[in-house]
Amino acid sequence: MDDEGFVLVIGSAGIDVKGRPNSDELEYETSNLGRVRNSVGGVARNIAENLARLEVPTVLLSAVGDDAAGNRVLAHCEESGIDCSYVRQVPSGRTGTYLALLKTSGDLMVAISDFEIMSAVDRPFLLHNEALFAEAEMLVIDATLSLDALATVFELAERYNLRVCADPTTPALAGNLCDYIPKLFLVVPNAAETTALCGLANPAKDRESAIDAARHLVHLGADIAVVTLGARGLAYADSSGGGFIRAMHTQVVDSTGAGDAFTGAVIFGLVNEVRVDEAMRLGATAAALTVQNRATVIPELSQEMLYDELVI
């Protein structure tokens, strides 16, 4: 990436609320004892924070409410080095929230995601910020964008010849990206998101089906496709082949943010023109470090930390 360049990340920024019960024997329709924590999240924002921590100049386009949560999100992003000057703060808007119930193991049991505020990232807002598209080096989006916003983003990406990386975010939203697969430089679904994204009958579940799903996405027109399988690892494909990388053995403290750390570190590699297989290893390393950390994005993440831990 040249000195002037920056990555433009467009999508959700909000608060994660995560509850971990003391026992996996939950009692329904009543209150259970456990630990509840909240942190700053949002898929696009998490990716942006990973990029900024890895010293990639990063500009975020998103929307938050004009409330305490919105101020907290903005302050945290700025502290981590993300340029938030273009984030829209919506008067009386409700800052996006991801409410997750974890198992005692730290894995996700179920979540509710409310990013209705993303309707403020609309066509007029994106067109108003067209100059950012003209100057960006690369574009990263999540699937919380409305259909109209997605159409506008790809129109602008084409106008300025920008590579677009996409995180399908969640199975319920991944399908919105289907029409754009041929226009994607990088797409990173997890196993559950592959069904909605590639029209597969069953989600990828093991090495073979994940490799098939990644190849299928490349066949549909994506330049690089990665299918992540959590603690099992990931399959990737591009026009020259692909492969499978096993996840590193780690102690899971909180798996939230693993996928976003993976995507952020892969994009860090790709903007720095490393080989695709090395970018995948950078991603797997960042993700493994992240699951060992309580935070959604490791505050101390750095290029040095990543390369120190890199598995060859």
Ligand SMILES: Nc1ncnc2c1ncn2[C@@H]1O[C@H](COP(=O)(O)OP(=O)(O)OP(=O)(O)O)[C@@H](O)[C@H]1O
């Ligand atoms: N328990 C783990 N141990 C080691 N590495 C892991 C673990 N969980 C995830 N990873 C790494 O992170 C990558 C992405 O994880 P995953 O498939 O869980 O993404 P995701 O479902 O998008 O996660 P997120 O909840 O952050 O969105 C995996 O391919 C793997 O390399």
Ligand SMILES: [Mg+2]
């Ligand atoms: Mg994910």
